[in-house]
Amino acid sequence: MANLVHIPEVKDLARKTPIEIFPDPKIAVVLTNQQGGATNTPIIKVGDTVTIGEKIADAKERVSAPIHSPISGTVIKIENAYNSCFEAPTEAIYIENDGKKTKAKPLTSITEAELANTKNEDLLKIIREAGIIGLGGAGFPTSVKLAVPADKKIQHLLVNGAEGEPYDTADERIMIERTANLVRGVRVVRKLLGNPKVIIVTKESKVEAVPKLEEAFSKEPNTEVRAAHLTYQQGDAAMMQKAILGYETPAGKRSYEMGTIVQNVATINAIANAVFEGEPLISRVTTLNGDVPKPKNLQVKIGTPVKEILSANNVNLSTLSSVVVGGVLMGTALQTLDAPITKRTSSIICFAKDKAKQAQKTTACIHCGRCVSACPVRLQPVAIHNAVVKGNFELAGKLWANDCIACGTCSYVCPVRLPLSHNVKMAKQ
Amino acid sequence: MSNESSNELVVNPAPHIHGSMTKDRMMQYTFIAILAVTIVSAVLWSDVVTPSGWNLGLTVAIGTLIAVGLAVAIDFLIGKVTSDSEVNTWSAAVFGLIVINCFTLGFPSMAMGMEVGVPVEAPLAFFYIALISIIGIVVFKKVASIAGRKLVNPAAAAKFLVLIPTTFTTLITSWHLSTGMLMVPSLAGPIGSPADGLGTAGNGYASFGAYLQGCFGSPNGTEASVESIMLLTKYHGWVGGASSIAVIIAGVALFVVGRKYFKWKITASYLIAMAATSLIFSFIFGDVDLITRLLFSLFAGSSIFLAFFMATDPATTPFSGTGQIIFGVGLAILTISIQTFMGFFGGSLLALLIMNLLVPVIDKVRINKPFGR
Numbered sequence: 001m002a003n004l005v006h007i008p009e010v011k012d013l014a015r016k017t018p019i020e021i022f023p024d025p026k027i028a029v030v031l032t033n034q035q036g037g038a039t040n041t042p043i044i045k046v047g048d049t050v051t052i053g054e055k056i057a058d059a060k061e062r063v064s065a066p067i068h069s070p071i072s073g074t075v076i077k078i079e080n081a082y083n084s085c086f087e088a089p090t091e092a093i094y095i096e097n098d099g100k101k102t103k104a105k106p107l108t109s110i111t112e113a114e115l116a117n118t119k120n121e122d123l124l125k126i127i128r129e130a131g132i133i134g135l136g137g138a139g140f141p142t143s144v145k146l147a148v149p150a151d152k153k154i155q156h157l158l159v160n161g162a163e164g165e166p167y168d169t170a171d172e173r174i175m176i177e178r179t180a181n182l183v184r185g186v187r188v189v190r191k192l193l194g195n196p197k198v199i200i201v202t203k204e205s206k207v208e209a210v211p212k213l214e215e216a217f218s219k220e221p222n223t224e225v226r227a228a229h230l231t232y233q234q235g236d237a238a239m240m241q242k243a244i245l246g247y248e249t250p251a252g253k254r255s256y257e258m259g260t261i262v263q264n265v266a267t268i269n270a271i272a273n274a275v276f277e278g279e280p281l282i283s284r285v286t287t288l289n290g291d292v293p294k295p296k297n298l299q300v301k302i303g304t305p306v307k308e309i310l311s312a313n314n315v316n317l318s319t320l321s322s323v324v325v326g327g328v329l330m331g332t333a334l335q336t337l338d339a340p341i342t343k344r345t346s347s348i349i350c351f352a353k354d355k356a357k358q359a360q361k362t363t364a365c366i367h368c369g370r371c372v373s374a375c376p377v378r379l380q381p382v383a384i385h386n387a388v389v390k391g392n393f394e395l396a397g398k399l400w401a402n403d404c405i406a407c408g409t410c411s412y413v414c415p416v417r418l419p420l421s422h423n424v425k426m427a428k429q
Numbered sequence: 430m431s432n433e434s435s436n437e438l439v440v441n442p443a444p445h446i447h448g449s450m451t452k453d454r455m456m457q458y459t460f461i462a463i464l465a466v467t468i469v470s471a472v473l474w475s476d477v478v479t480p481s482g483w484n485l486g487l488t489v490a491i492g493t494l495i496a497v498g499l500a501v502a503i504d505f506l507i508g509k510v511t512s513d514s515e516v517n518t519w520s521a522a523v524f525g526l527i528v529i530n531c532f533t534l535g536f537p538s539m540a541m542g543m544e545v546g547v548p549v550e551a552p553l554a555f556f557y558i559a560l561i562s563i564i565g566i567v568v569f570k571k572v573a574s575i576a577g578r579k580l581v582n583p584a585a586a587a588k589f590l591v592l593i594p595t596t597f598t599t600l601i602t603s604w605h606l607s608t609g610m611l612m613v614p615s616l617a618g619p620i621g622s623p624a625d626g627l628g629t630a631g632n633g634y635a636s637f638g639a640y641l642q643g644c645f646g647s648p649n650g651t652e653a654s655v656e657s658i659m660l661l662t663k664y665h666g667w668v669g670g671a672s673s674i675a676v677i678i679a680g681v682a683l684f685v686v687g688r689k690y691f692k693w694k695i696t697a698s699y700l701i702a703m704a705a706t707s708l709i710f711s712f713i714f715g716d717v718d719l720i721t722r723l724l725f726s727l728f729a730g731s732s733i734f735l736a737f738f739m740a741t742d743p744a745t746t747p748f749s750g751t752g753q754i755i756f757g758v759g760l761a762i763l764t765i766s767i768q769t770f771m772g773f774f775g776g777s778l779l780a781l782l783i784m785n786l787l788v789p790v791i792d793k794v795r796i797n798k799p800f801g802r
Contacts, residue, residue: 369748377800408444
């Protein structure tokens with residue numbers, strides 16, 4: 001597509017840095033809700049002793065994913081903490097580390113040889129019990145996404161290794177360092193979807209990952225590694241289907257109805273860990289980047305306070321202007337550095353105080369139309385913005401505000417820095 | 430210390446990074462492009478002295494200082510006095526440059542020694558330039574911005590407002606044609622026929638080409654072909670249109686440097702539609718010489734400068750690509766129609782104002798459906 005805006009990657013330093021294991025936190029702040037769907041409630045109480053991988057929060061509904069303790073220790077309190085998934089404080093379980101690293105009994109798991117003879121419903125149960133959600137940022141429970149109705153034939157599995165967000169390199173390092181694990185994770189998903197064609201989609205700029213993937217997947221049946229020239233916007237599932245498979249999913253239709261499932265590499269990695277190792281999702285790889293002494297990719301426990309990660313990596317907190325988690329284009333600016341890492345925290349990007357940046361104030365729209373030509377889903381962001389400013393949400397709806405994929409490109413290109421993306425999102429709500 | 434810094438965190442909605450293009454930078458690029466055109470005009474005209482004894486190049490230079498200086502100063506003053514008006518120095522400076530560049534200066538060689546009653550000479554020209562700049566910045570930029578959106582191109586509207594009641598230079602009406610006062614041949618008929626010895630309008634010119642030479646050629650008597658006059662150097666008309674090739678180079682450079690922030694689709698669609706409409710009219714009227722009408726339509730100063738630097742004004746043009754093409758084609762057809770059927774040689778300015786007013790309607794036209802619809 002001609003009108004996709006190129007946004008600089010800013011990944012050079014971080015992408016060359018191997019994943020480093022970050023030490024367990026002294027106190028883990030584990031949010032009981034990090035998933036899309038039904039609400040979890042704690043299944044432990046204050047004073048309880050918990051072990052690594054023990055389930056501590058769950059919901060009865062199907063569309064949900066449980067939460068597990070990332071460390072062993074004692075539940076010291078249950079109260080609200082800032083949740084970057086919902087940009088608001090929500091319930092959290094505070095666990096004080098006893099330093100013993102006592103492990104809970106692993107989840108049910110299978111060997112690779114057993115995969116062919118394992119029922120799909122048993123695999124989905126493992127994935128659900130491991131608490132796996134879309135780690136690309138969407139947070140939708142993976143066990144629900146992969147439970148495709150029997151009458152729907154899935155033709156394509158796109159493994160999303162595009163990692164379009166600038167600064168983020170966690171997925172790239174997973175593709176480089178955990179390639180073998182990805183291969184067996186893809187086998188699980190392929191079995192669940194009835195053997196579709198698999199396309200591992202990554203970007204040609206990931207020069208270290210591409211040959212590793214090509215080699216690792218070379219013996220897999222009906223599988224292709226596609227190192228494409230993709231812009232940031234094409235990391236979105238619908239945009240990726242257009243770029244790789246050439247069709248536009250009709251508005252209102254779900255991806256699987258068109259015969260395609262798009263699954264992020266970090267999620268596939270977590271699926272492999274759960275199915276073959278019995279490990280629940282209690283840690284993830286996150287990129288520390290931006291105005292930091294040394295960009296890094298860290299394997300961190302879910303529930304680790306961001307401040308602890310920044311301090312341990314010599315980030316000067318007094319010079320920080322903002323800290324963004326989950327990507328600089330779609331992510332959230334933290335209200336407090338006490339906020340914990342969630343399953344969706346793909347990156348922690350620091351911005352130092354910068355006078356030049358602060359000087360760029362919002363001024364009146366000059367009607368240049370750049371947001372209109374930049375929108376990857378062909379909306380008219382400024383028209384929706386104007387409707388929202390006037391409180392005319394009906395008009396915003398008529399301008400298809402609901403079709404917005406929240407990529408932020410309109411605000412990125414705006415020469416007067418209007419909060420276009422934000423207001424279109426307001427219209428969606 | 431850490432608590433302190435937590436409290437100071439900047440929490441803005443996503444996205445948290447922005448592209449490098451800003452409004453000021455857009456205006457700076459535009460300023461440089463139009464300034465280059467102005468300098469070329471001033472240099473080209475520096476060898477002409479009008480009957481009142483003013484060097485034409487110097488007139489352009491002083492006019493530029495007046496227009497830009499007044500616009501920037503008034504913008505600054507209004508910004509200081511009123512709270513709800515931003516100071517837009519670069520935007521005001523660009524406006525000032527457009528005022529001087531769309532002002533009609535120069536002296537047609539055919540009119541040498543004749544009384545034509547047009548304010549094309551300094552020092553009277555400075556008065557009109559100042560008036561257009563003041564009215565444009567106050568009424569059509571500042572008041573319009575505070576009231577809502579700018580509806581019409583400020584420079585075009587101000588020139589229209591100032592010159593229509595006072596002189597007849599902007600619009601040369603049919604009345605002038607019938608009296609033969611300015612010896613303008615009518616476009617509503619076959620033009621460019623040297624064979625009949627009189628051309629079409631019966632104004633003493635052998636052809637429309639000869640008329641163009643008389644109107645735009647050097648008053649110093651240097652002979653030049655119609656093609657080279659229309660493309661390289663005109664000595665009469667809009668200041669910004671003195672050299673069509675300079676406008677094209679500066680305009681294209683602006684579009685290349687400014688990438689997708691400038692509405693080049695308007696310029697492209699306007700010029701293509703202008704050429705097409707001109708050729709269609711040539712066939713309808715049975716012109717012998719197709720090229721002359723085409724050269725006039727495309728490269729008259731009011732056409733070429735307007736195409737690159739006025740019809741692309743962001744505030745008064747459509748925001749979608751499709752809308753911009755509709756705007757450009759509409760502007761071309763309207764301009765030629767006004768020039769041809771109403772005998773207005775300043776038709777492009779009137780056409781621009783009419784198209785500006787239609788922008789809210791064009792913006793509602795929706796041809797490109799969103800993704801997956």
